[in-house]
Amino acid sequence: xxxxxxxxxxxxxxxxxxxxxxxxxxxxxxxxxxxxxxxxxxxxxxxxxxxxxxxxxxxxxxxxxxxxxxxxxxxxxxxxxxxxxxxxxxxxxxxxxxxxxxxxxxxxxxxxxxxxxxxxxxxxxxxxxxxxxxxxxxxxxxxxxxxxxxxxxxxxxxxxxxxxxxxxxxxxxxxxxxxxxxxxxxxxxxxxxxxxxxxxxxxxxxxxxxxxxxxxxxxxxxxxxxxxxxxxxxxxxxxxxxxxxxxxxxxxxxxxxxxxxxxxxxxxxxxxxxxxxxxxxxxxxxxxxxxxxxxxxxxxxxxxxxxxxxxxxxxxxxxxxxxxxxxxxxxxxxxxxxxxxxxxxxxxxxxxxxxxxxxxxxxxxxxxxxxxxxxxxxxxxxxxxxxxxxxxxxxxxxxxxxxxxxxxxxxxxxxxxxxxxxxxxxxxxxxxxxxxxxxxxxxxxxxxxxxxxxxxxxxxxxxxxxxxxxxxxxxxxxxxxxxxxxxxxxxxxxxxxxxxxxxxxxxxxxxxxxxxxxxxxxx
Amino acid sequence: xxxxxxxxxxxxxxxxxxxxxxxxxxxxxxxxxxxxxxxxxxxxxxxxxxxxxxxxxxxxxxxxxxxxxxxxxxxxxxxxxxxxxxxxxxxxxxxxxxxxxxxxxxxxxxxxxxxxxxxxxxxxxxxxxxxxxxxxxxxxxxxxxxxxxxxxxxxxxxxxxxxxxxxxxxxxxxxxxxxxxxxxxxxxxxxxxxxxxxxxxxxxxxxxxxxxxxxxxxxxxxxxxxxxxxxxxxxxxxxxxxxxxxxxxxxxxxxxxxxxxxxxxxxxxxxxxxxxxxxxxxxxxxxxxxxxxxxxxxxxxxxxxxxxxxxxxxxxxxxxxxxxxxxxxxxxxxxxxxxxxxxxxxxxxxxxxxxxxxxxxxxxxxxxxxxxxxxxxxxxxxxxxxxxxxxxxxxxxxxxxxxxxxxxxxxxxxxxxxxxxxxxxxxxx
Numbered sequence: 012x013x014x015x016x017x018x019x020x021x022x023x024x025x026x027x028x029x030x031x032x033x034x035x036x037x038x039x040x041x042x043x044x045x046x047x048x049x050x051x052x053x054x055x056x057x058x059x060x061x062x063x064x065x066x067x068x069x070x071x072x073x074x075x076x077x078x079x080x081x082x083x084x085x086x087x088x089x090x091x092x093x094x095x096x097x098x099x100x101x102x103x104x105x106x107x108x109x110x111x112x113x114x115x116x117x118x119x120x121x122x123x124x125x126x127x128x129x130x131x132x133x134x135x136x137x138x139x140x141x142x143x144x145x146x147x148x149x150x151x152x153x154x155x156x157x158x159x160x161x162x163x164x165x166x167x168x169x170x171x172x173x174x175x176x177x178x179x180x181x182x183x184x185x186x187x188x189x190x191x192x193x194x195x196x197x198x199x200x201x202x203x204x205x206x207x208x209x210x211x212x213x214x215x216x217x218x219x220x221x222x223x224x225x226x227x228x229x230x231x232x233x234x235x236x237x238x239x240x241x242x243x244x245x246x247x248x249x250x251x252x253x254x255x256x257x258x259x260x261x262x263x264x265x266x267x268x269x270x271x272x273x274x275x276x277x278x279x280x281x282x283x284x285x286x287x288x289x290x291x292x293x294x295x296x297x298x299x300x301x302x303x304x305x306x307x308x309x310x311x312x313x314x315x316x317x318x319x320x321x322x323x324x325x326x327x328x329x330x331x332x333x334x335x336x337x338x339x340x341x342x343x344x345x346x347x348x349x350x351x352x353x354x355x356x357x358x359x360x361x362x363x364x365x366x367x368x369x370x371x372x373x374x375x376x377x378x379x380x381x382x383x384x385x386x387x388x389x390x391x392x393x394x395x396x397x398x399x400x401x402x403x404x405x406x407x408x409x410x411x412x413x414x415x416x417x418x419x420x421x422x423x424x425x426x427x428x429x430x431x432x433x434x435x436x437x438x439x440x441x442x443x444x445x446x447x448x449x450x451x452x453x454x455x456x457x458x459x460x461x462x463x464x465x466x467x468x469x470x471x472x473x474x475x476x477x478x479x480x481x482x483x484x485x486x487x488x489x490x491x492x493x494x495x496x497x498x499x500x501x502x503x504x505x506x507x508x509x510x511x512x513x514x515x516x517x518x519x520x521x522x523x524x525x526x527x528x529x530x531x532x533x534x
Numbered sequence: 535x536x537x538x539x540x541x542x543x544x545x546x547x548x549x550x551x552x553x554x555x556x557x558x559x560x561x562x563x564x565x566x567x568x569x570x571x572x573x574x575x576x577x578x579x580x581x582x583x584x585x586x587x588x589x590x591x592x593x594x595x596x597x598x599x600x601x602x603x604x605x606x607x608x609x610x611x612x613x614x615x616x617x618x619x620x621x622x623x624x625x626x627x628x629x630x631x632x633x634x635x636x637x638x639x640x641x642x643x644x645x646x647x648x649x650x651x652x653x654x655x656x657x658x659x660x661x662x663x664x665x666x667x668x669x670x671x672x673x674x675x676x677x678x679x680x681x682x683x684x685x686x687x688x689x690x691x692x693x694x695x696x697x698x699x700x701x702x703x704x705x706x707x708x709x710x711x712x713x714x715x716x717x718x719x720x721x722x723x724x725x726x727x728x729x730x731x732x733x734x735x736x737x738x739x740x741x742x743x744x745x746x747x748x749x750x751x752x753x754x755x756x757x758x759x760x761x762x763x764x765x766x767x768x769x770x771x772x773x774x775x776x777x778x779x780x781x782x783x784x785x786x787x788x789x790x791x792x793x794x795x796x797x798x799x800x801x802x803x804x805x806x807x808x809x810x811x812x813x814x815x816x817x818x819x820x821x822x823x824x825x826x827x828x829x830x831x832x833x834x835x836x837x838x839x840x841x842x843x844x845x846x847x848x849x850x851x852x853x854x855x856x857x858x859x860x861x862x863x864x865x866x867x868x869x870x871x872x873x874x875x876x877x878x879x880x881x882x883x884x885x886x887x888x889x890x891x892x893x894x895x896x897x898x899x900x901x902x903x904x905x906x907x908x909x910x911x912x913x914x915x916x917x918x919x920x921x922x923x924x925x926x927x928x929x930x931x932x933x934x935x936x937x938x939x940x941x942x943x944x945x946x947x948x949x950x951x952x953x954x955x956x957x958x959x960x961x962x963x
Contacts, residue, residue, distance in 0.1 A: 316836055337839030346837065354837040359830040368827065369838035377820045384818075 012073060012089055012171035012203050013038055014059075019068035021054050028054040030227040031068070036172065041194055041204045043218035045211075047246055047443035051227035052207045056174050059205070060092045061085040091164030095177040097156055101149030106131045108148050109163045134162050139196055152303075154186030161193065165202075172203045179213055183301045184469065185507070191217045209246070209443065211239045212472075243444055257455045260479035263292035264328065266432040266463030267313065272322030274308050274487075282308045283319070284487035288465075290432065295454065295464040297478025297495070299471060301506050305487035306467045307349065310436045313465075314346050315339050327431040340369050343431035347421055347438050349467065351414070355421045358410035362402050363391030365409045366424050394423035399449065415446030422450060426457065433457060436467040451477060471499065572939055572948040572955055574893065580942050581935030582905075589928050590622045596921060597621050625920045632915025633660045633908035651793025656911060658789060658796040662868060664907025665798075666691070668805035669860025670885025671892060671899040672812050673728070673853040677742075678894040679816055680849040681829035686731060686746025688882025689753030690724040690854040694861025695873055696760060697723025702779030702866055712782040713866070717804065720862025721855040727753065728854010729847055736843030742850065750882065758875055768872055775872040785867045801863030806900065808856060813896035815852075825849055857882060887933050905932075 014036040021029040029051045036042040046052045057063040059070065061079030069076045072088055079085045082092075099108050106127040115126035131144040140158050148156060157178060164173055175194070179187045194204055194217055208214050214221055215235055223231040223245040231245040267290040274283040283305045290296045300306055311317035313324060315336040324331040326344055340346070348354035356365050367376045367387050375386040391405035400419045402412055409417060418438070425433065435454060439447040454477055458464050468474050474481055475495060483491045483505040491505045569576060594600050600621050603614040631637060634656055642648035670687040677684035698720030705712060730749060734740040760766050761774045768775045788803075789796040816822035827835040828845045836842050860881060869877045888906055892898030906929060913925030935942050939955045942948065 314837065335839070335841065336836065337841070340839045348837050350833075353831070353833045355834060357827050357831045357834050360827065364823070364827075368834065371823050372820050377823075380820050381818055382820055382823055 014172055015071040017069050020066050022066045028227050032229055034222055036203045038203055039198050039201045040219045041198050041206055041217055043206045043214040043221045045214055045221055046224035050224045056176055086167045089169045089171040091167050091170040092174040093160045093164050097160050099148045105142055105146050105159050106144035108159055109166050134165050154182050174205045176207045211242050255451045255476045260294040262294040265289050266292045266327050268325040270323040273320050275320050282487050288489055290463040290465050292461045292463045294479040295458050295466050295477050297474035297481045298467045298484055299474050299481055299502055300484035304484050310434050313434055345425040345430040345433035347435040349436035356409045361406045362409055363387050363405040365420050366391050366394050394427055398423040415442040418442050432463045434465050570949055571951045572943040573951040577939045577942050581932050584935050585928050585931035588931050593621055593625050594618050628916035628920050629912035632656055633912035655795055658798040659911035660908040661798040661802050663910040664903045665801045665805050665863050666860040666881040667884055667888050667903035667906050668900055670857050670882050671888030671903050673857035674885045674889035675894040675899050676812055677849055677853040679829045680825040683743050684853050685743055686749050687857040687885040689750040690728040690857035691861040691882045692753040692757050692878050693727040694720035694724035694858025695865040698862035698865040699776055702783035703777045709782040716783040716866055717862045721858045724858015725851045725855030729851035732847035732850025736846045775874050778871045779866055783866055784870045799867045801867045809896040809900045891933055891936050
């Protein structure tokens with residue numbers, strides 16, 4: 012299918028989300044749309060998928076203008092979409108999820124399980140996407156769930172164009188590699204792909220053509236040979252240094268000591284297995300590893316939300332045993348959670364309330380159980396200025412901010428009080444390039460004041476950019492501690508189990524990736 | 535409140551908007567804009583009007599004579615029109631007279647045949663019925679802010695009643711000590727009973743909706759058993775009535791000096807004080823900050839170091855204490871002569887509706903408790919001319935519309951306010 016967009020524009024009141032977008036996707040081509048958060052990518056895709064109606068401009072499929080009044084029309088026209096947040100019914104089987112909305116029946120409303128299974132197997136065979144039609148979706152690793160979404164999108168009556176909206180945001184590096192291969196295979200089979208992303212490496216690796224969008228406008232059409240810095244500067248509109256300037260670390264006293272830490276999940280799996288780790292003041296230790304190898308549990312155990320089954324954690328030389336999260340925070344533990352929306356912010360609260368979320372009980376924000384809203388407001392005004400949080404006012408709700416600014420609220424919260432040790436888990440996930448740069452420089456500045464920093468990141472680039480020492484976690488153990496100039500391949504081998512085995516697509520851990528039930532802490 | 539009000543209001547908005555308006559927004563223009571917008575205040579007002587409109591239709595349908603005039607509607611439509619109009623005006627007037635001001639009494643008063651106190655009687659009844667609803671509404675509303683759906687206000691109220699009663703008849707103290715103690719006993723008993731679902735949720739994860747519903751039954755049946763024991767049972771009456779509380783534990787009436795029939799008592803003042811305190815607690819205290827944070831996002835609250843389990847327990851205990859104070863208001867007030875299994879009526883369950891209508895906001899809860907008290911007082915006094923069910927029906931319809939702002943918006947073609955429609959949602963379902 013050849014897809015062409017001509018002057019596509021979408022206005023919300025006086026705000027123009029997309030302005031005169033021209034774009035052509037040739038058959039069998041992977042076309043990447045690159046842009047920061049809020050650049051108008053999602054609006055564009057929603058128009059293509061019939062969720063939003065364009066204010067002006069037209070969509071042409073194989074030269075014919077089309078208009079969609081809903082996703083049903085888009086599907087009928089041969090467009091399939093894989094959303095960033097999966098739209099799967101968790102307790103349903105793979106086959107049931109794939110047939111959702113267009114169920115296979117034996118007439119008279121009787122479902123045909125056999126036809127549904129066959130349909131899944133046909134598609135997975137045709138495109139080489141391995142799937143067990145009988146598996147229950149919520150039990151599958153995220154990467155496999157995404158495969159279900161892809162198969163679902165491809166199972167449309169005549170899907171020839173696939174929209175992938177930030178498909179790698181939730182995937183592990185191994186899963187990303189596999190997804191990119193799947194995309195290449197699909198393109199070879201003639202499917203056109205529209206790939207929305209802000210991850211430069213992936214775009215570079217897979218795209219045939221790159222369209223960069225900024226503030227709703229097409230600002231550049233690039234070839235995949237374009238360099239990363241070229242793409243990045245097109246995205247943010249100025250030259251961006253991906254390299255962080257920093258001086259060598261001056262390590263001091265140990266600020267985090269973890270010894271023999273073991274956590275057994277409810278399912279009986281050792282998610283942390285006699286883990287040993289030390290982070291000193293004045294250094295950033297990068298914790299590299301494929302997600303789901305115990306990083307989440309380690310962070311939660313350090314904060315005190317997860318009670319270890321055995322082992323020892325000391326923060327700033329003080330045994331943390333028997334001290335709850337509030338005490339540890341008061342002791343000087345900073346914590347940037349990996350899931351901002353779930354653990355980091357109360358999105359209905361104002362920016363000001365979020366900034367004092369873990370300090371509201373302290374002076375001057377409250378006295379004798381009474382919150383001093385004036386002091387809270389003043390603190391928020393200061394933080395907004397210092398951390399360049401783009402918000403209309405401190406009283407605006409946190410949910411009204413963009414992802415990058417939400418993350419800055421958390422950074423402001425953690426960085427504006429005395430702290431001895433900081434856990435930064437995925438500090439720049441879903442954050443645009445400009446904010447990433449800012450957060451990185453703040454982390455370095457933090458280190459230079461003598462704080463110990465544990466940086467947990469699934470992006471090796473980030474670890475390389477910031478870490479003074481790299482620890483690699485695999486299956487709940489630290490399998491290696493290396494210097495930051497260690498080649499990628501070496502770390503990559505450690506990340507998949509030291510033996511040097513190639514990246515597998517099997518889950519490395521029998522534990523489901525979402526950590527719903529590992530919380531043994533307070534509740 | 536007649537059909538003319540109902541018909542007028544939706545048509546009202548265009549009038550201010552039609553003012554000769556310049557480009558700059560003047561007051562009338564902003565006001566007109568406000569009226570045609572589906573914001574929470576206007577949705578509440580329109581919900582009331584729509585409910586009275588539906589109530590009017592059902593009044594017509596349920597009245598035999600008016601219905602019969604419709605059988606020859608095409609021969610003499612004016613019969614049906616006049617009959618309907620009279621019925622609606624009379625019914626709603628009767629409700630109004632029972633709840634707010636009786637026009638006959640007003641005439642007698644002007645003629646010098648009635649005292650001023652007589653005039654206040656409907657209002658006193660409204661306030662009397664509203665008082666327990668303020669407490670139970672606050673009990674549900676407070677828990678709601680912590681993300682907890684407290685269905686157990688009924689049981690908490692019953693335990694509050696018993697706690698206040700026992701202290702009320704068993705101790706022999708001067709009034710300045712006895713009355714406060716009895717009131718506090720009601721709060722403590724309700725609080726302890728209310729804490730149970732909180733403790734169960736915090737320690738075992740048992741859902742508070744299920745446990746608090748079941749605890750309502752336990753409380754109701756416990757009351758039946760307790761009333762039969764020699765400790766509680768009346769020494770003079772043979773039916774299932776408790777002993778009366780001592781005179782030193784009775785809540786003093788506020789206006790009986792004007793007229794002995796004015797029943798409204800000190801509990802109303804305590805209720806309003808409780809509402810002010812709840813508002814202060816939620817918006818100004820660190821405890822309230824924690825309640826709201828946990829209610830909106832328990833994960834972020836836990837990550838910020840707040841203890842979720844203890845927040846659930848303390849919030850439920852506080853909610854139970856509020857409902858328990860409502861029980862004390864009954865046992866030491868209108869039912870100080872002895873409580874029965876009927877004394878609690880459905881105040882606890884109506885508290886859920888009151889909290890919803892008040893959007894879990896203390897001020898809103900007081901206002902909606904007054905409205906429901908008025909409907910109750912009006913319905914009881916308008917019997918048998920107006921079926922008592924009409925009041926229940928009005929309550930249900932009002933809440934239906936409030937809970938579905940999109941419905942009101944669609945019916946009246948209102949504009950979407952900035953920030954979208956406000957719907958109250960229960961967490962944990």
